[in-house]
Amino acid sequence: MDVGFFAQFVINGLMLGMMYALVAVGFTLFFGVLDVIVFSHGDVVMVGGFTGLSMYFWLERMYPHLSPGPKLLCMALVSMTVIALLGAAVARSVILRLRAAPSLNTLLATMMLGTVLRESIRLFYPDGANPKPFPALLPKWSVEYSGLTLRLDNLILFCIGALLIVSVHLLINRTRLGLAIRAVAQDEETARIMGVNFTLIVLVTFAIGSAVAAFAGLMNGLYYNEINFSMGLLLGAIGFSAAVIGGLGNIYGAILGGFIFAFLQTIGAVALPFASAYKDVFAFAVIIALMAWRPTGLIAEKTSERV
Amino acid sequence: MNQPRDFVIPGPVFCIGLAVFAAIYLALFLSSESQAAILVYMAAGGMVLLLNNMSELKPRLSEAIKGNERLCNRLAVAVVLALTAAFHADHYTLFLIGTILLYIVVVLGLNVQLGFTGVINFSCASFFGIGGYTSAMLLSKTSLPPLLALPLGGVCAAVVGSILLLPVLRTSGHYAALVTMAFALLFRIFLEVNDALGGPQGVPVRSMSLAGWDFGSDLVIGDLQMSFYVSYVLLGLVLLCLAFSFVRRIERSWIGLSLDAVRVDETASACFGVDVARWKITAFTIGNFLSGVAGALYAMMLAYISPANFTFGDSLIFLSILLLGGVGNSWGVVMATAVVVLVPEKFQVIQEYRYLIYSALVLLMIVFRPHGILPRKTRIYRPGEAA
Secondary structure, three states, X not given: OOHHHHHHHHHHHHHHHHHHHHHHHHHHHHHHHHOOOOOOHHHHHHHHHHHHHHHHHHHHHHOOOOOHHHHHHHHHHHHHHHHHHHHHHHHHHHHHHHOOOOHHHHHHHHHHHHHHHHHHHHHHOOOOOOOEEOOOOOOOOEEEEOOEEEEHHHHHHHHHHHXXXXXXXXXXXXXXXXXXXXXXXXXXXXXXXOOOOHHHHHHHHHHHHHHHHHHHHHHHHHHHXXXXXXXXXXXXXXXXXXXXXXXXXXXXXXXXHHHHHHHHHHHHHHHOOOOHHHXXXXXXXXXXXXXXXXXXXXXXXXXXXXX | OOOOOOXXXXXXXXXXXXXXXHHHHHHHHHHOOOHHHHHHHHHHHHHHHHHHHHOOHHHHHHHHXXXXXXHHHHHHHHHHHHHHHHOOOOHHHHHHHHHHHHHHHXXXXXXXXXXXXXXXXXXXXXXXXXXXXXXXXXXXXXXXXXXXXXXXXXXXXXXXXXXXXXXXXXXXXHHHHHHHHHHHHXXXXXXXXXXXXXXXXXXXXXXXXXXXXXXXXXXXXXXXXXXXXXXXXXXXXXXXXXXXXXXXXXXXXXXXXXXXXXXXXXXXXHHOOOOHHHHHHHXXXXXXXXXXXXXXXXXXXXXXXXXXXXXXXHHHHHHHHHHHXXXXXXXXXXXXXXXXXXXXXXXXXXXXXXXXXXXXXXXXXXXXXXXXXXXXXXXXXXXXXXX
């Protein structure tokens, strides 16, 4: 196979992997602090994309002469702030109320919440039922080398995504706030006794995870030049799969899982020449097989009471 | 029970009265066209339920139903037959009745999995679809008698489900949920990209025919012309009766006891010699079989199926029916199915918003009544014993 062609697939896979990793980090953070799966997270990603788009239209109207750079920065900041608040609100109003309920109830409740978000965008966003073109705000500059196209906008997206993940990692491992989050994740009661404000920490964690998801939503829009109301379901399932395959509660696992899923999709597209349309079927089938082989993910949870 | 009652209505009379009331109410509801009338009926129905819950009628009513279970089952069949007779020429209403009957079969299957055994299944619409596509393929590619497509649809669903058995057995909680969810998404995408199964456009399904009785054309007996859906409603009713008595029998037998034990505490039941894996396999397979059979008949009734009929969202609707009706509560499930299917179809204003309304309702219910949803009444071993 042509090297350039192959490298192109690697680059596309890396882009997808970064997007999935950003979503999976949220799943794994929430599972870490509260032992819950927040399935609406995929739809939160979608709402993030739509918030960014609305912000873009507002900026277009109010400041038509603004250059794309500040515009994008503004969109990212507003979208991440709004979605962080949304995430905290979800935690406050749904997840924390269901602490005593069986885990199936929480899962179902968050699935229903995801449906509420999805349907709200479909019904109440202007013309929300149709795919929306997303403006290309990043420089279109690219280099071509023996069939390989390296686009600057993809490079920028990838770097910001990596930066975001690294900063979440540093936040968790190097700051007092991160110490509190880890303490809550490890043992809620002891953390409370030591004076950690449990509710506040949970809300902050949800805000962080959701803000990262908002960026994933923008990245999705910028990468595909389109967003639609139903993308959250698949993104959520992929992010959930990635987090589970990596081992829930483990940030490295989530990143690994995100790239594994993208890798599987790419393999599915390349190695199944008769049917590249089956790439998602292939990826999910492998996920199910992996679950049968390693029921708690590749990097197993330390306390594996959930098997 | 201390105060003496002036007069006691005997249980059977109570039940018959209830059935007559239900039949009249449903007939009025189904025959009304104007949105205002439907709104009034819905409000009236809600009021009656509320009054029943608040008044002292409720314990006596549930006592009467419990004491006359056979009679109630027969009355329910009679109500469906009466409605079918009343709407014998109305295609759309009969189609709705048939849909309700088949949905109940699916939810019964789901009840065996989730309600009895605690096996999570987020892909029951996929198994419903496997049954549908099996009957579509069997009827178009082979010359098997169409009736055979029903059990074969169920068998296919059970066999495909058995691929999921290993991951479902080895995982639990969130991980098991992921397995079935991934399967639901996989199935939908598979249907959409597979050309042999019609791709996103779907496939036509030939109609049922039974010993010369063609379900595809209108029934004519003497000078009485009936909609062809009458045949489907009748067959669906037979299917529902079989499924219902099957599930009831399982529930009351020692099998049901084992399933309950597995749900309540896997470790403890394993210690007492209950083979957890065996009962999980049994429950999962029975549930998928029932979904598949119902799906096979549903496909014939629809005459045309596409991947959009069997999405993850539909699986969530089946789960919502089970939760709204009360897990393990068979009459509740019947009522919830009727509400979930009928209300958006008749009350067109909310048709567009139905997914939003269901999901918001279920969400509110889980958040505000977390304990009112999952627990099932403890089984009573001897009559008269307190639960």
